[in-house]
Amino acid sequence: MTTNDPSPIRTVTPRRADADKLAYRAHYRFCRWDAVVVLFVLLLAGGLVFGLYLSAKNSLSASSHKEAVLTVDGTEVWRVSLSGLTAAKEYTVTGNGEKLVVQAESGKARVLSSTCRDQICVRSGWISGIGQTAVCLPYRVVLRIDAVGNGAAAPSDTNTSYDVISK
Amino acid sequence: MADNRSYANMKKLRRMRSAATAVLVFALLMTSGCASSALANKPPVSAGVDFFAMNTYMTITCYGPDAKAAADAGEAAVYELEKTESRMISTSEISRINANSGKGPVTVSQETFDIISDAVQYAEKTQGAFDITIAPVMDIWGFGDGNYKVPTDVQIQAALPLVNWKEIKLDAANLTVELPVAGMQLDLGGIGKGFASDKVQKIIKGYNVTAALINLGGNVAVFGPKTDGSLWKIGIADPNAPDPNAADAFLGVLTGTDISVITSGGYERFFVQGGKTYIHIMDPATGKPAESDLLSVSIVTPNGMQGDCLSTALFVMGKDKAMTYWRDHKDFSCILVTTSGEVFASQDLKDKFALVDTKTAYTLQFFS
Amino acid sequence: MRYSIYDLSRWGVLTALALALSVTETLFFPSALFPVPGMRLGLANIVTLLSIYLFGAVPTMLIVLIRCLATFAFGGNLTSFLFSLAGGFLSLFFMLLLRKLRVFSLFGVSVGGSAAHNIGQILIACLLVRSWAILSYLPVLLLVSIVTGLLIAALSAPVYKAVGAIRPGGDS
Numbered sequence: 266m267t268t269n270d271p272s273p274i275r276t277v278t279p280r281r282a283d284a285d286k287l288a289y290r291a292h293y294r295f296c297r298w299d300a301v302v303v304l305f306v307l308l309l310a311g312g313l314v315f316g317l318y319l320s321a322k323n324s325l326s327a328s329s330h331k332e333a334v335l336t337v338d339g340t341e342v343w344r345v346s347l348s349g350l351t352a353a354k355e356y357t358v359t360g361n362g363e364k365l366v367v368q369a370e371s372g373k374a375r376v377l378s379s380t381c382r383d384q385i386c387v388r389s390g391w392i393s394g395i396g397q398t399a400v401c402l403p404y405r406v407v408l409r410i411d412a413v414g415n416g417a418a419a420p421s422d423t424n425t426s427y428d429v430i431s432k
Numbered sequence: 433m434a435d436n437r438s439y440a441n442m443k444k445l446r447r448m449r450s451a452a453t454a455v456l457v458f459a460l461l462m463t464s465g466c467a468s469s470a471l472a473n474k475p476p477v478s479a480g481v482d483f484f485a486m487n488t489y490m491t492i493t494c495y496g497p498d499a500k501a502a503a504d505a506g507e508a509a510v511y512e513l514e515k516t517e518s519r520m521i522s523t524s525e526i527s528r529i530n531a532n533s534g535k536g537p538v539t540v541s542q543e544t545f546d547i548i549s550d551a552v553q554y555a556e557k558t559q560g561a562f563d564i565t566i567a568p569v570m571d572i573w574g575f576g577d578g579n580y581k582v583p584t585d586v587q588i589q590a591a592l593p594l595v596n597w598k599e600i601k602l603d604a605a606n607l608t609v610e611l612p613v614a615g616m617q618l619d620l621g622g623i624g625k626g627f628a629s630d631k632v633q634k635i636i637k638g639y640n641v642t643a644a645l646i647n648l649g650g651n652v653a654v655f656g657p658k659t660d661g662s663l664w665k666i667g668i669a670d671p672n673a674p675d676p677n678a679a680d681a682f683l684g685v686l687t688g689t690d691i692s693v694i695t696s697g698g699y700e701r702f703f704v705q706g707g708k709t710y711i712h713i714m715d716p717a718t719g720k721p722a723e724s725d726l727l728s729v730s731i732v733t734p735n736g737m738q739g740d741c742l743s744t745a746l747f748v749m750g751k752d753k754a755m756t757y758w759r760d761h762k763d764f765s766c767i768l769v770t771t772s773g774e775v776f777a778s779q780d781l782k783d784k785f786a787l788v789d790t791k792t793a794y795t796l797q798f799f800s
Numbered sequence: 801m802r803y804s805i806y807d808l809s810r811w812g813v814l815t816a817l818a819l820a821l822s823v824t825e826t827l828f829f830p831s832a833l834f835p836v837p838g839m840r841l842g843l844a845n846i847v848t849l850l851s852i853y854l855f856g857a858v859p860t861m862l863i864v865l866i867r868c869l870a871t872f873a874f875g876g877n878l879t880s881f882l883f884s885l886a887g888g889f890l891s892l893f894f895m896l897l898l899r900k901l902r903v904f905s906l907f908g909v910s911v912g913g914s915a916a917h918n919i920g921q922i923l924i925a926c927l928l929v930r931s932w933a934i935l936s937y938l939p940v941l942l943l944v945s946i947v948t949g950l951l952i953a954a955l956s957a958p959v960y961k962a963v964g965a966i967r968p969g970g971d972s
Contacts, residue, residue: 292905293957295950299908302898303946306915310942317936342482351659355479355500356493382877398933402879402925409933428658430682431693431730432650432669432700441963449813 317396331395331410333374335367338405345369347393347410358406365401367408375399376408478659481507485514486624488649492632495659496641505639506632506646513628516544517620519567526618530567534614537603545607547737548600551623554741555597558757562745563716567617568594573721575712576619580703582710588719595716625651626740629692633736643689650700653692653736663687668767670791671699671727683794684767684775684787686732694739696747697728697769715748722748725771729754732781733764742766751776755799769794803859811855815863818847819870839941842914842948846956848892849910853960857896864888879928883921890920906957911949918945 335343335356343356350371357366365386368377373393376386379401386401392410399408479500480493485507492506519526525544532538540548551564567576568591574580583591594616601610611618620627625648633653636644643656645664654664667682675681676699686693698711698721715722729747731739742764746754751770758766758778767785768776773793777785779800787796822844829841844867851860868888872881894916898909918941925934 293960294905295907295953296903296905298903299905299911302904302908302911303950306911306942306946309915310939313935313942314939317939343480349660352478357479357481357503359481359483396933396936398936400925400934402928403877405928407933427665427667427682427685428654429645429647429652429664430650430667430669431652431686431695432676432681432697444962448817 320396331372331393331412333367333369334409334411336407336409343367344411345374347372347374358404363404365404365406374408374410376401376406379404479503483507483510485510486518486628486649487520488625490648491645492636492647493645494636494639494641495643495656496639498639498641502636502639502641502644505635509632509635510628510648513624513631516541517547517624517627519617519619526620529609529611530617533611533616537601537606537608537610539606539608542607545602545604545609547620547623547627548609548618549602549604550737551620551741552597552600552602554623554738554745557761558742558745558749560597560716561748561753562622562741563595563597564618564620564623565595565597565600565611565616566622566714566716567619568615569714569716569719570619570712571617572719573710573714574703575701575714580705580710582705592719595719597716622744623737623740625649626692626694626736626738629653629736651692651694651736651740654688655690657689663689666693668693668730668769668785669695669697669699669728671697671769672773672793680788680790682788683769683791684785684796686730686767686781686785688732688784691732691734692736692739693730693732694736694743695728695730696743697726698722698724698747699727713744713747724748724750726751726754726768727771728769730767730769731764732766735764738764759800807855807859811851811859811863814847814851815866815870818844818863818867821846822867822871839944842917842952843955845891845910845913845917845952846959848888849895849906849913849952849956850960850963852892852895852899852909853906854963860892860896861889864892882928883924886924887917887921891917905953906960907950907953910953910956911946914945914949914952915942918942 330346330348332344332346334341335358337358342358345354345356347369348371350369354369355366355377356369357364359365363380365379365381366377368375373391375391376389376399379386381401381403383403386399386406386408389399392399392408395410395412397410400406478493478495479502480491481503482489482491484490490507490510492503494500494502494506496502515521515523516525518524519530521527525538525540529538529540548564551562554562555564569588570576572583572587572591594613596613596616599612599616600618601612602608603610629646629648629651630653632646632648633644633655636646637655641656643658644654646653650669652666654666658664664687666686666688668684668686669676670681670683673681696713698709698713701712702709704710711721713722713724714720724747726747729743731743731746733739733742746757746766746768749757751768754766754768755776758764762780765778765781767778767781770776773795775787775794775796776799777796779798782798785796787794822842825841825843848860848864851863865885868881868884871884872878891913895909895913898904898912904912918938922934922938922941926932
């Protein structure tokens with residue numbers, strides 16, 4: 266042992282063979298290979314952005330509009346078109362003493378209030394981009410902006426649109 | 433072995449350790465609560481609530497400055513009503529009446545009295561096709577508790593005499609209701625949601641609300657113009673739709689406002705046994721599910737309670753008797769869907785109701 | 801297990817330290833500071849990172865597991881427990897992998913670990929709410945994870961240097 270070497274502290278003891286396996290001299294300086302990792306993560310992020318952009322673009326046809334969709338546990342419970350909204354619209358979901366309120370205005374929507382503990386959904390604020398979401402995980406509620414094309418649910422044709430179904 | 437360096441290291445570690453323990457204790461003592469966010473307090477221009485009551489999913493959406501308060505009040509009213517009128521809740525007034533059948537008159541609230549006396553009137557008008565004393569028959573088929581079964585003829589014959597709206601004794605002066613024959617039971621399922629939607633409408637109109645859409649499990653009531661000034665578009669459910677919850681599970685659209693639209697159909701609740709389908713709409717005359725040539729009946733009227741009673745009654749009556757009833761009364765509109773895919777709508781809906789283009793299986797005729 | 805009581809107690813203290821770090825980091829850097837919900841500094845990973853090099857895979861797994869359980873026991877909900885578990889173990893897996901390929905330093909391992917942590921959490925979130933929409937958060941999270949990964953490594957490096965490396969052969 267030279268005085269220059271940092272003295273190792275005895276840690277795991279029992280088997281010599283194990284000690285060998287555990288013996289790692291770590292590099293604690295940034296080296297060029299780390300840049301590879303950083304680059305990889307950057308590329309991954311970039312790729313994701315591109316992929317998401319593509320999928321958003323695909324669902325955006327010529328004459329389409331944005332809709333805010335609210336799903337609870339995967340089931341859609343509310344859908345409202347964000348274009349042509351002259352005033353704010355609200356929707357409340359309740360159950361088990363819990364309550365979550367979403368609000369939609371022209372071109373954007375948000376979770377207005379929630380009785381959840383972390384309030385992450387509310388702090389997400391307004392979302393307006395296609396594919397953007399505000400999520401309340403404990404309540405399994407997702408507020409999402411969808412791009413809806415002409416064929417899907419365009420409320421222009423009197424014969425195929427309705428406000429409610431009597432059943 | 434332990435030279436100065438490693439001794440210093442050990443001391444460092446020890447200090448790290450004690451620091452860590454101190455921080456941990458400190459941190460645990462300061463268990464963080466949630467970060468509460470500032471709620472926007474802007475009054476909503478439209479507000480809706482959705483909830484579960486009377487065994488079904490309901491939504492109330494109101495428009496106007498008091499929208500939120502109105503919607504909440506409506507929801508509360510439905511819960512209150514259910515507590516008083518549901519025979520499934522043992523403390524309700526109806527349950528008390530049922531428990532005292534054969535034992536004398538039971539004092540009830542004005543509201544319950546009114547509901548029952550109105551139900552009796554509709555029973556009379558429809559010559560018993562609508563009958564709130566149908567509960568014993570519902571129960572032998574299992575539509576009361578959900579344990580569906582096909583009863584024997586003996587059971588049906590035993591239950592039938594208990595189904596007689598004429599036996600209900602009402603005393604308006606003392607506000608009492610009596611079921612003189614022991615075993616008679618009332619079920620307000622055929623009138624409850626209609627009454628509830630009327631009550632909710634009345635409550636909502638007491639607030640500063642310009643329009644509202646009330647959907648109590650398919651019992652629809654609307655009033656006021658929509659925010660863009662247009663009329664409401666109410667879809668009529670397609671009884672043959674494979675998935676009743678699909679967005680396109682409707683066969684036609686009715687345009688209008690200040691109306692209730694109530695639909696009754698066997699497709700809503702039924703069970704299949706031995707290859708046969710048994711629906712939940714009972715025929716008070718036979719004690720069995722109504723064998724009607726109709727798949728669904730939709731009543732359009734400003735009076736939700738009337739709509740609820742008549743939708744059941746006209747379904748039981750069948751197409752011809754239903755049309756006759758309409759001709760004799762004409763204080764409502766109706767849409768009848770037959771088992772053969774014909775849709776008959778009363779003449780007064782001529783400019784208001786149209787079939788959906790894509791549902792080519794149906795044909796529409798207006799009758800007068 | 802044939803580990804000495806000395807080792808076990810040290811790992812215990814390190815677990816406590818990790819817990820303390822994760823709680824106190826929110827006091828000094830509240831998550832309101834971060835644009836994306838659920839984004840944190842992740843200071844507890846200092847412990848994970850050091851432990852990988854000083855003690856190896858199994859003890860670190862134990863530390864991560866017990867840390868998640870303890871957070872859950874001290875008033876966490878099931879969803880956040882699943883989250884920390886998913887993120888923690890995926891990140892651990894990748895950190896061990898990167899460490900095995902000896903070319904990377906603390907920095908590379910740490911960045912890989914924090915990226916994997918976020919990926920794990922987002923995947924669990926997608927599963928939980930049954931929607932791929934959550935993925936839209938990932939690019940931002942990944943970018944931030946590069947920064948936090950480097951930061952964690954930067955904070956761990958001096959500690960590692962001071963505490964020292966185990967020589968091959970298990971010298972004392």
